[in-house]
Amino acid sequence: MLDQRHIDAFTDMLGAKGTTIDQEAIYPHVREWRDKFIGKAPILLMPSSTEDVRNIVRYCDEHHIAIVPQGGNTGLVGGGIAGLEGRNEVILSTKRLNKHISVDAEDFSVTVDAGVTVSAIQSAAAEHGLLFPLSLASEGSCTAGGIVSTNAGGVHVIRYGTTRALTLGLEAVLPNGEVFSDLSSLRKDNTGYALNQLLIGAEGTLGVITRITFKLYPAEMQKHTFWLGVNTPQDALSLFSSARTASGDRVSVFEILPHTGLEFVLEHIEGTQNPLDTACNWYVLMEVATSAADKLLTESMDDWVAKAFEQGLIKDGAVAQSETQTSAFWKLRESMSEAQKYVGGSIKHDISVPVSKIPAFIEEATALLAEHFPSCRPTPFGHLGDGNLHFNVMQPEGADKAEYLANWEEMNRLIHDLTIKYGGSISAEHGIGTLKREELARTKSNTALSMMKAIKQAIDPKGIMNPGSLF
Amino acid sequence: MKIMVPVKRVVDYNVKVRVKSDNTGVELANVKMSMNPFDEIAVEEAIRLKEAGKAEEIVVVSVGPKLAQETIRTGLAMGADRGILVEHDGETEPLAVAKTLKAIVTEENPDIVLLGKQAIDGDNNQTGQMLAQLLGWPQGTFASEVAPEDGSLSVTREIDGGLETVKLNLPAVVTTDLRLNEPRYASLPNIMKAKRKPIDMKTPADYGVDMGTRLTVLKVEEPPQREAGIMVESVEDLVSKLKEKGVI
Ligand SMILES: Cc1cc2nc3c(=O)[nH]c(=O)nc-3n(C[C@H](O)[C@H](O)[C@H](O)COP(=O)(O)OP(=O)(O)OC[C@H]3O[C@@H](n4cnc5c(N)ncnc54)[C@H](O)[C@@H]3O)c2cc1C
Numbered sequence: 001m002l003d004q005r006h007i008d009a010f011t012d013m014l015g016a017k018g019t020t021i022d023q024e025a026i027y028p029h030v031r032e033w034r035d036k037f038i039g040k041a042p043i044l045l046m047p048s049s050t051e052d053v054r055n056i057v058r059y060c061d062e063h064h065i066a067i068v069p070q071g072g073n074t075g076l077v078g079g080g081i082a083g084l085e086g087r088n089e090v091i092l093s094t095k096r097l098n099k100h101i102s103v104d105a106e107d108f109s110v111t112v113d114a115g116v117t118v119s120a121i122q123s124a125a126a127e128h129g130l131l132f133p134l135s136l137a138s139e140g141s142c143t144a145g146g147i148v149s150t151n152a153g154g155v156h157v158i159r160y161g162t163t164r165a166l167t168l169g170l171e172a173v174l175p176n177g178e179v180f181s182d183l184s185s186l187r188k189d190n191t192g193y194a195l196n197q198l199l200i201g202a203e204g205t206l207g208v209i210t211r212i213t214f215k216l217y218p219a220e221m222q223k224h225t226f227w228l229g230v231n232t233p234q235d236a237l238s239l240f241s242s243a244r245t246a247s248g249d250r251v252s253v254f255e256i257l258p259h260t261g262l263e264f265v266l267e268h269i270e271g272t273q274n275p276l277d278t279a280c281n282w283y284v285l286m287e288v289a290t291s292a293a294d295k296l297l298t299e300s301m302d303d304w305v306a307k308a309f310e311q312g313l314i315k316d317g318a319v320a321q322s323e324t325q326t327s328a329f330w331k332l333r334e335s336m337s338e339a340q341k342y343v344g345g346s347i348k349h350d351i352s353v354p355v356s357k358i359p360a361f362i363e364e365a366t367a368l369l370a371e372h373f374p375s376c377r378p379t380p381f382g383h384l385g386d387g388n389l390h391f392n393v394m395q396p397e398g399a400d401k402a403e404y405l406a407n408w409e410e411m412n413r414l415i416h417d418l419t420i421k422y423g424g425s426i427s428a429e430h431g432i433g434t435l436k437r438e439e440l441a442r443t444k445s446n447t448a449l450s451m452m453k454a455i456k457q458a459i460d461p462k463g464i465m466n467p468g469s470l471f
Numbered sequence: 472m473k474i475m476v477p478v479k480r481v482v483d484y485n486v487k488v489r490v491k492s493d494n495t496g497v498e499l500a501n502v503k504m505s506m507n508p509f510d511e512i513a514v515e516e517a518i519r520l521k522e523a524g525k526a527e528e529i530v531v532v533s534v535g536p537k538l539a540q541e542t543i544r545t546g547l548a549m550g551a552d553r554g555i556l557v558e559h560d561g562e563t564e565p566l567a568v569a570k571t572l573k574a575i576v577t578e579e580n581p582d583i584v585l586l587g588k589q590a591i592d593g594d595n596n597q598t599g600q601m602l603a604q605l606l607g608w609p610q611g612t613f614a615s616e617v618a619p620e621d622g623s624l625s626v627t628r629e630i631d632g633g634l635e636t637v638k639l640n641l642p643a644v645v646t647t648d649l650r651l652n653e654p655r656y657a658s659l660p661n662i663m664k665a666k667r668k669p670i671d672m673k674t675p676a677d678y679g680v681d682m683g684t685r686l687t688v689l690k691v692e693e694p695p696q697r698e699a700g701i702m703v704e705s706v707e708d709l710v711s712k713l714k715e716k717g718v719i
Contacts (some may be wrong), residue, residue, distance in 0.1 A: 129501075221501050227656075275656040293501070302666070305659055317659035321545045322505035323485035325656060 002042035039083035058177030069204040071146030074138040077433025114145030133160035151201035153429035158385035218291035229280030246304035253287035254385030349391040352428035475581035478510040509587025547665035548657035554670035569601035574678035599646035
């Protein structure tokens, strides 16, 4: 519960549009879209300026009120959900911090308010013939502040990097109510600790991000989208290496899907079909793209295809001839998670290992799973080009869903231990949130953990910023 | 049997077209172009007829810029046999295209000309009908089913409120509707094979056709933006507002 006087203070501060205590209106903000987390909050705060955010945080600092910052609420680790585990927290939603979007075309940069959605940034860039390369299935809802706070990845990381690589500067309100402003778009700046890096991927534990300057790129004027059937992940990896070279390093997407995963999609998602006549063990969705208008890329890729066929690396394949076909290929990839929902219980892992180790990792993990969880159905898919797999494991056919999901933690430990053995990460792009706190504590070195805690202590000594996340 | 499939290179169906700032047309620079979706259906149907042993050869024809070669290649990669490009850079109005196609028909002697009911750029829905008239051939427009019979063609047409089946004597012109089939993907092996299939390069002059335009576009404008709505407080309020506007 929150004292009525606090509720009145927030209402005075933000006006009627800026707060609500209506539980029906709050519910979508405390519910994770898959119902994995359902929290609660006495009040939802919706500031519309940095000044508002500063007033809220100052007040909370003074009165020891815990804040959970929230963007589009599309996060997958419960990091933006208030009131879990009986905590008493207010939600600070950035949904009204969405007015400012300004593109500086010659600087190849865009500055936006934290609540602007990723698709709005993409459209603004496109209007100037530029590209904001971050792209993920949640882009219609997830926000600038959210992607920075989770250092989101998505499908273009191989070519353009993660959100960290795209973030030039930012502005944030620190837990003591001070505004940290480093909104510069400088490409080079070696003046002490790179403080804005601390806030990137901090999952809202070090402050509320209010504005960000991102890097832009020339728009991709030519794009070739391939759907390739391959025998093994090793063949896919060889194709990735040779495509990078052949294209002049213009591979912007390289995703892998297993045949089992595609079958789930074809069975459960309406309007999908395998673009190939032959069923293959694995499929690759690849895009090569360039801002240049010449036909050089087409010619190099033609040669690459011919050679890869000759070498038997590609078993079968199709190239999209129109945007309709491009979207159809993408639908197969983007429906992977949804389709699995209809198949039954799925235990998820978001791991990364060095790119070259992906084939060995898949093989060893699959064998390990067969040994410990007989008849489970590993369905690893995702960003092969970044060494990042969503290693989802489906329940055995006909098994009881709840019974199967009870294995969640045990299976996580098994896969995460193997990941660490491969020099990998137990959370490649979705973050820690509340979901993976224990696994973080279990798998990080003591040195790393105590550095993290020292930083948290230094910037948020009262522990009011998203206290349920990370630790 | 020989089938000729005219195809047009148009702005991709998924592109959000923008009107040029001087209102003379739509922006085509740096815009993704693809085969007209109705033509893709025509190519697919021709290939199915060939696969069913009803046709021997499929010739894909386009009247358009040099880059329309890519569009013809798409047809060849789907499974057509050879292509003809009549190179022309400016506007291609239905009558001029129909005359060009007629000249090609005279040389190629196809049994069926199978083409889209309309191109999604101009939405004219005229070329097939004009061609049939110029050739004096029967036409089956808006086809949702095409079934060859001995020396004739049974075509099911999508008409207002239902279907109509007509029987055409060959040779004939058939235009395709959306539900005729679902076009296939161009597979990599077929794309590679298509590179070796021939495309004849021609000009309108080769066929003695004048491509000069007969229509003048006065102005191209965006459709009107939807106006912002207003919020009303109650049903009474709503009713009085509607009365005020003379709607009720
Ligand atoms: C269908 C789907 C596909 C996805 N695909 C990918 C993918 O390919 N790659 C990937 O990396 N992720 C993916 N995600 C998850 C991804 O993390 C989120 O989509 C996105 O990064 C979160 O943005 P959001 O605005 O929704 O943040 P929220 O979910 O609201 O919040 C996420 C975290 O950031 C914090 N936060 C949010 N805004 C601020 C702010 N202004 N200041 C401080 N802290 C803040 C929150 O406290 C929380 O800890 C996917 C999610 C979905 C639903």
